[in-house]
Amino acid sequence: MGETTVNVTVNGRSCEAVVEARLTLADFLRETCHLTGTHLGCEHGVCGACTVLVDGAAVRSCLMFAVQAGGTEVTTIEGIAAPDGELSTVQAAFRDCHGLQCGYCTPGFIVSVTAFLEDNPSPTDQEIREALSGNLCRCTGYQGILNAVHQVTGAARGEEPA
Amino acid sequence: MTVPTAEGSTRYAGARINRVEDARLLSGRGTFVDDVSLPGMLHACFVRSPLPRATIRSIDTKAALAMPGVHAVFTAADLNPDVNEQWHTSVGPEGPETPRPPLAEGEVRFVGDAVALVVAESRYLAEDAVDLVEVDYDPLPAVVDYTTAEQAATLVHESHGSNLIGQMSGLPASALQEVFDSAAHVVGETIYQQAYVPVPMEGRALAVDYSAPTGELTIYSATQAPHEVRLFCSRLLGVPEQKVRVIARDTGGGFGQKIMVQRDEMCIMLAARKVPGPLKWIEDRRENLIAAGQSRHEHAAVKMAFDAEGTIQAAQIDFVSDCGAYPTPWPVSTSSVVGALFPGPYRVPRASFTTKTMYTNTVGRTAYRGPWQFETLAREMLLDIAARQMGIDPMELRRRNLLRRDELPYTNANGMPFDHISPMETFEQALDMLDYPAFRKEQAEARAAGRYLGVGISNYVEPSSPGFGYYATEAATIRVEPSGKVNVYIAGGSTGNSIETTVVQLAADALGVDIEDVATIQGDTAVTGFGAGAAGSRSASMTAGAIRETSAILRERIKAIAAHKLEAAPEDIELGNSRASVRGTPTIGMSLGELARAAYFDPYSLPPGVPAGLEASARYTADTRFVWVNATHLCTCEVDVATGAVKLLRFIVSEDCGPMINPNVVEGQIAGGVVQGIGGVLYEHLAYDEDGNPITTTFMDYLLPTATEVPVIEYGHIETPSPGPGGYKGVGEGGAIGAPPAVVNAVADALAPFGVTVTRLPLGPTQIHALIAGNRG
Numbered sequence: 001m002g003e004t005t006v007n008v009t010v011n012g013r014s015c016e017a018v019v020e021a022r023l024t025l026a027d028f029l030r031e032t033c034h035l036t037g038t039h040l041g042c043e044h045g046v047c048g049a050c051t052v053l054v055d056g057a058a059v060r061s062c063l064m065f066a067v068q069a070g071g072t073e074v075t076t077i078e079g080i081a082a083p084d085g086e087l088s089t090v091q092a093a094f095r096d097c098h099g100l101q102c103g104y105c106t107p108g109f110i111v112s113v114t115a116f117l118e119d120n121p122s123p124t125d126q127e128i129r130e131a132l133s134g135n136l137c138r139c140t141g142y143q144g145i146l147n148a149v150h151q152v153t154g155a156a157r158g159e160e161p162a
Numbered sequence: 163m164t165v166p167t168a169e170g171s172t173r174y175a176g177a178r179i180n181r182v183e184d185a186r187l188l189s190g191r192g193t194f195v196d197d198v199s200l201p202g203m204l205h206a207c208f209v210r211s212p213l214p215r216a217t218i219r220s221i222d223t224k225a226a227l228a229m230p231g232v233h234a235v236f237t238a239a240d241l242n243p244d245v246n247e248q249w250h251t252s253v254g255p256e257g258p259e260t261p262r263p264p265l266a267e268g269e270v271r272f273v274g275d276a277v278a279l280v281v282a283e284s285r286y287l288a289e290d291a292v293d294l295v296e297v298d299y300d301p302l303p304a305v306v307d308y309t310t311a312e313q314a315a316t317l318v319h320e321s322h323g324s325n326l327i328g329q330m331s332g333l334p335a336s337a338l339q340e341v342f343d344s345a346a347h348v349v350g351e352t353i354y355q356q357a358y359v360p361v362p363m364e365g366r367a368l369a370v371d372y373s374a375p376t377g378e379l380t381i382y383s384a385t386q387a388p389h390e391v392r393l394f395c396s397r398l399l400g401v402p403e404q405k406v407r408v409i410a411r412d413t414g415g416g417f418g419q420k421i422m423v424q425r426d427e428m429c430i431m432l433a434a435r436k437v438p439g440p441l442k443w444i445e446d447r448r449e450n451l452i453a454a455g456q457s458r459h460e461h462a463a464v465k466m467a468f469d470a471e472g473t474i475q476a477a478q479i480d481f482v483s484d485c486g487a488y489p490t491p492w493p494v495s496t497s498s499v500v501g502a503l504f505p506g507p508y509r510v511p512r513a514s515f516t517t518k519t520m521y522t523n524t525v526g527r528t529a530y531r532g533p534w535q536f537e538t539l540a541r542e543m544l545l546d547i548a549a550r551q552m553g554i555d556p557m558e559l560r561r562r563n564l565l566r567r568d569e570l571p572y573t574n575a576n577g578m579p580f581d582h583i584s585p586m587e588t589f590e591q592a593l594d595m596l597d598y599p600a601f602r603k604e605q606a607e608a609r610a611a612g613r614y615l616g617v618g619i620s621n622y623v624e625p626s627s628p629g630f631g632y633y634a635t636e637a638a639t640i641r642v643e644p645s646g647k648v649n650v651y652i653a654g655g656s657t658g659n660s661i662e663t664t665v666v667q668l669a670a671d672a673l674g675v676d677i678e679d680v681a682t683i684q685g686d687t688a689v690t691g692f693g694a695g696a697a698g699s700r701s702a703s704m705t706a707g708a709i710r711e712t713s714a715i716l717r718e719r720i721k722a723i724a725a726h727k728l729e730a731a732p733e734d735i736e737l738g739n740s741r742a743s744v745r746g747t748p749t750i751g752m753s754l755g756e757l758a759r760a761a762y763f764d765p766y767s768l769p770p771g772v773p774a775g776l777e778a779s780a781r782y783t784a785d786t787r788f789v790w791v792n793a794t795h796l797c798t799c800e801v802d803v804a805t806g807a808v809k810l811l812r813f814i815v816s817e818d819c820g821p822m823i824n825p826n827v828v829e830g831q832i833a834g835g836v837v838q839g840i841g842g843v844l845y846e847h848l849a850y851d852e853d854g855n856p857i858t859t860t861f862m863d864y865l866l867p868t869a870t871e872v873p874v875i876e877y878g879h880i881e882t883p884s885p886g887p888g889g890y891k892g893v894g895e896g897g898a899i900g901a902p903p904a905v906v907n908a909v910a911d912a913l914a915p916f917g918v919t920v921t922r923l924p925l926g927p928t929q930i931h932a933l934i935a936g937n938r939g
Contacts, residue, residue: 020286022286023286030196030197031199034199035190036190036194036196036197036199037189037190037191037192038190039194039196039363039364039414040196041363041364041447042447042860042861043446043447044447044860044861044862046860046861046862047363047447047861049363076190077189077190078189078190078191080189080190081188081189085185085189087185087188087189091188091189094184094188095180095181095184095185095188096180098181098826098827098829098830100184100187100188101415101658101659101660101830101834102187102362102363102364102412102413102414102415102656102657102658103183103184103186103187103188103192103412103414103656103658104192104194104362104363104364104412104414104415105363105414106187106188107190110188128869129869129870130869130870132868132869132870133868133869133870134868135868135869136363136861136866136868137363138360138361138362138363138415138417138834138838138866139363139415139658139830139834140830140833140834141830141833141834141835141836141837141838141867141872141875141897142833142837142867142868142869142872143829143830143833143872143874143875144826144830144833145869146869146874
């Protein structure tokens with residue numbers, strides 16, 4: 001099996017390893033970098049649980065090989081909160097709105113929403129729903145998740161939380 | 163939320179407290195099984211049958227074993243003889259159970275049946291080696307269609323002698339013959355529900371760390387019931403129970419699928435003793451969809467007799483369910499609940515039922531949130547069909563028959579003793595929230611404009627918090643630590659049910675301490691007392707009982723110490739804000755930290771007869787055999803008759819779960835269940851082709867609802883306390899019970915102008931199109 005040296009900047013830190021060409025970025029993050037917050041829900045690119053940011057764009061890390069991420073900057077769920085543990089606005093909104101239950105899909109949602117709101121800070125409800133439609137959740141019925149995104153966008157517009 | 167209140171009242175129960183689980187889960191710091199990595203860990207992958215039924219002629223493992231990095235390839239001959247005993251506690255050792263060989267022995271019985279187990283240094287290598295295991299199969303005819311399984315010449319389990327697993331019945335149908343013969347209206351249909359499944363976002367998962375020198379096993383398990391995993395493992399391997407420790411910190415959803423140990427997990431437990439490192443198995447999505455179990459998949463001939471005014475005279479159900487090849491557990495008793503509850507929260511003077519459970523060469527039946535929900539589906543669909551046939555408004559038909567508060571307690575015709583429920587109140591509240599007359603007006607206007615709107619309702623009553631056998635007790639240990647901080651040890655384990663938060667809220671109230679001072683340790687059998695886990699919507703009521711019993715001991719002790727120190731009578735001491743103070747003079751008091759310091763480090767200063775330390779354990783035994791809970795689901799939709807697409811417009815749930823411990827958690831449980839129910843009607847179908855091949859093995863084929871399909875769910879709350887601890891009731895399963903018939907009835911109502919009668923699920927665009935086309939001639 002061909003092996004390659006790959007260097008990825010993960011959450012601001014350089015991570016270099018010799019990897020098999022077939023190693024997915026998800027497994028590289030989980031097993032090589034020991035960042036287990038990125039979860040695998042289907043391994044075929046539908047559920048979105050494994051979403052990470054690659055150079056700022058939301059990517060399904062189960063559909064990308066580690067070698068393809070060489071030279072990029074990757075942000076995982078572990079890199080979203082402040083170093084002192086203070087939750088990001090999106091994370092705090094999920095907590096406030098009961099946007100998670102078992103928490104397995106949550107890292108993917110947090111990363112996807114973070115990327116989405118960077119691109120579109122004032123989305124409509126329909127835009128929010130479409131943006132979230134690439135992430136599956138089985139616990140919440142999406143109610144708390146939708147409310148959380150509305151809380152973030154409402155706060156950005158200066159509205160009081162509902 | 164933090165206003166001090168009088169002694170004994172609550173400060174936190176009832177409030178929308180943020181969850182204690184969230185900080186770790188939001189930041190990638192949770193601990194799911196696949197996050198556990200131990201030195202020398204090995205990885206397991208199953209070789210699974212590609213055929214629904216076949217004889218295994220030979221298994222050639224040589225090429226796989228020759229691969230570098232492969233440690234072992236196990237077949238039935240290696241693992242199965244090590245089985246000591248295998249039975250689930252809730253069924254017992256004498257249950258008439260399905261034989262469950264851990265690995266298929268001689269014969270495979272469904273596509274996905276585990277034939278061999280490869281152990282390698284990585285999951286990648288294990289999967290490579292799986293491809294090198296050569297199994298020579300001799301295909302056999304398979305029993306695919308459960309509706310004809312009873313007559314099939316082929317037997318799924320030769321040793322059972324029949325494909326009929328078992329049957330149950332209530333009164334014989336003949337006893338109701340006269341009622342049906344003389345009734346003004348008799349309405350009957352056969353109603354079918356397709357297979358759909360829990361689909362937790364994390365599949366099943368197990369890591370077993372065996373220590374040969376001590377004979378101890380530490381098991382990391384994705385489970386709803388860590389203590390059952392421990393008991394099961396100790397019996398399976400013949401190892402004393404205390405040598406097995408099960409840890410379940412975070413589980414990525416279960417919904418019933420992760421209550422009981424199945425054959426795949428048995429294999430990992432058995433193999434772990436034969437390999438040189440800890441063994442991990444992480445089920446992938448394809449395996450989860452072909453091998454973790456099927457649910458729902460059932461039908462029944464149902465009928466009701468009505469008098470001329472639409473008053474129900476009798477109800478009858480003849481139920482048949484597909485249980486696959488290896489149901490877990492024995493499915494016969496669950497099926498009887500479908501029969502017993504079929505009359506629902508209505509005044510039904512006479513009832514009869516029969517149930518049959520069938521083996522087929524498909525994946526085994528497992529529990530799914532409200533395992534008997536078919537009773538609600540079939541009844542509520544039938545009531546709408548009846549209303550249409552009799553020309554009575556479907557809401558009015560229900561209003562005439564729903565149980566009223568003044569009729570309680572009410573024992574239904576099958577002996578179910580309903581009490582502390584409010585079916586009429588939730589029904590009327592839901593209709594008010596919708597403004598039913600206004601909707602009918604809107605519907606008429608839409609129809610005139612060529613748009614098809616519909617409204618559907620369902621009412622149910624369900625038994626939560628079972629108070630018998632294995633489920634009847636729950637234990638808590640509470641330690642006020644020497645610093646005065648509180649730790650609550652309870653079986654639990656986070657599976658998405660917010661049980662850590664619930665425990666912290668309840669314990670803070672019970673001891674009169676600030677919530678910030680309370681933590682909980684759960685999901686570890688080494689430090690928690692036995693508990694039956696998250697099943698049967700039992701966690702709220704049972705946990706509340708365990709905390710009530712244990713904190714009563716501690717309250718008495720804290721008051722005795724404080725009274726002694728403050729020179730007051732114990733009955734004059736009140737607890738609040740993490741302090742004990744003298745009633746009427748709150749400035750005279752001691753903090754819980756000061757009291758704990760005395761209790762642990764100055765034991766001779768304690769009053770006579772009061773033991774040192776501030777720790778207690780107690781076990782609650784259920785106050786009642788069932789905690790009944792009811793709800794009404796009401797939904798509106800628009801059907802696009804050109805495409806067959808259904809858009810849900812409003813979804814209202816009015817429930818009576820008694821007092822809410824945390825409204826966020828209650829609403830979250832309802833919403834999750836409702837959307838699973840919506841998925842089951844409109845999108846999800848665990849399908850097999852006619853040869854027994856599963857054809858929905860990815861999320862491209864097995865369609866789950868996404869954020870674009872779900873309506874905003876509106877909640878109404880009626881509060882009738884249960885007779886159990888705190889008046890609480892279980893709310894975990896109801897959403898998935900009530901939602902499906904409300905959606906079906908809404909679609910059927912929208913299509914009423916086409917004269918269609920809906921009797922089959924799912925209702926995807928294809929089926930809706932066919933329904934309309936079929937009635938257009």
